[in-house]
Amino acid sequence: MSGDDVDPVDWEKARELAYAAGREAAGATEVVSLPDADGRTLAEPLRALTDLPAFPTSSIDGWAVRGPQPWRPVGRVLAGGVAPALEADGTCVEIATGAMVPAGAAALLRVEESTRDNAGLVSGTPRETPEWRLPGEEAHKDEELLPAGTAVDPAVIGVAATCGYETLTVYRRPRAALLVFGDELLTAGTPGAGRVRDSLGPQVPGWLRRCGATVDPAAIAGPVQDTFEAHLAAVRGALATADLVCTTGGTMHGPVDHLHPTLAELNAEYVVNTVAVRPGFPMLLARVPGPDGRPRFLAGLPGNPQSAVIALITLVVPLLAGLQGRALPALTVVEAATAVPGRGDFTHLALATLGHDGRSATPAGHVGSAMLRGLSTSHGFVAVRPGTSAAAGDLVPFLPLPLTPGERR
C-alpha cells in the first residue's frame, strides 16, 4: 500500500465514506443505568412499557363525584393510593393531584370551586373539560416513543424513567487514543529556535470527547520519536486497546513522515486517503484488522493544526457518529455575509462565525492552516464546493464545530 499518487476523494464523499465505515463497524452495545446513559445513543427503540398514564390520574386537588349534587364525602385518595370505587350516586371522595381517579367517578370538581354546607355535603359545578388524564393519553403500551439511534439527553432519560425503565441498552462509547508525531514539538514553555508547542495533544481529546468517544489520559502519547520503528510500536500499542487511533503530523511523504509505511506494515486498508479539501488535504482514514477480528480505525490528521481540526470534523466526527449508531451530522445552510473564494478543484473550508440568529456566516481572520487563532472564535466552516465561489448573500453549506451548547456566544 502506498500513499503516493492517489486521487483525493471529494470532501462530501469522504464524510460519507467515513460514516459508512463507522456504521459497518458499529454494534457493540451495553446496558447502563439511566443516569449513566446521558450522552449515549439508544441501541434499541424506547417503547412504552405500559399505557401512559398507567391509570386515570387527577390533574387537580378537589373532589371526585358521582351522580347529582350535593355529594356526601365517603373517603379520600392521595397520590400513590388506590381508591375504592364510588358505588353510590350522591357520594364523592376528596382527591389530590396525581391520585388515581376511583371507578364510578363521573367528574372532578376543583376544591376552590366547591362549597360545603353545615352537614359537610359538597356542591359545585365541575368544569366541562375533563380534569383528569386518561390511560394511554400520552402513549399506549408497546408504542415506540424514540427510535434506535436517538442521542440520549436528560429529557430522554426522563421519558425512560416515566415509562418505568431502570436501564437502557446503548452503544458502547468508542475508545480513542491520540499519538502526536513531530520531533520539533515542545510540550512545555514558549516556542522559539525552531521549536513549536504541541497544540494538538492538548486539544484533540476535548474534540473527541465532544463526539462521544472516551479518551483515557494513558492513551495520549507524544511526541512520538520521528522514526519508523517508534511510529510502528506506538500505533501497534494504541490499537491494542483503542477503537480509533488519531495521529497528528507525518501524513505527507517527507523524510520523517512515517505514517503511510506504518499503515502498510499493519496491513491497513484506506477508507479515505487524501481529500480534495483545503486546508486539510493530506488527511486519511484507515481500517486496521483488530486481534479479535473487529476492525479498528486510524485517522491520520495532518500536522498543520487547523488542518488537523478539519480532518477531525471531516473524517472523525462522521466515523464516531457511525460507530455510535447515530445519524451523519448534517450540514446546515447559511448566508455568506461576504464573498468567500473557491479553491479550484478542491472544496474550500472557510472558518466563519455565525450571526446571533445562526443564519449568516462571516468569514474569520487568521485562518492559515498553521494557525488556530481564527478557529478559537469561529463556529465552524463555510464549505465552498469545487469549481464554485460564494458571493455575499449566497446560500452556502455550513459545517459546525462539535461545540457544546454555551461554548462560543
Ligand SMILES: Nc1nc2c(c(=O)[nH]1)N[C@H]1C(S)=C(S)[C@@H](COP(=O)(O)OP(=O)(O)OC[C@H]3O[C@@H](n4cnc5c(N)ncnc54)[C@H](O)[C@@H]3O)O[C@H]1N2
Ligand atoms: N512538498 C509538499 N509539502 C507539503 C505539502 C505538499 O502538498 N507538498 N502539503 C502541506 C500541507 S497542506 C500540510 S497540512 C502538511 C501536512 O504534513 P504532515 O501531516 O506530514 O505534518 P508535519 O509535516 O508533521 O507538520 C506540518 C506542520 O505542522 C506542525 N505541527 C505538526 N504537529 C503539530 C502539533 N501537534 N502542534 C503544533 N504544530 C504541529 C509542524 O511543525 C509543521 O509546521 O504538509 C505540508 N507540506
Ligand code: MOO
Ligand atoms: O491542506 Mo494543509 O492541510 O493546507 O494545511
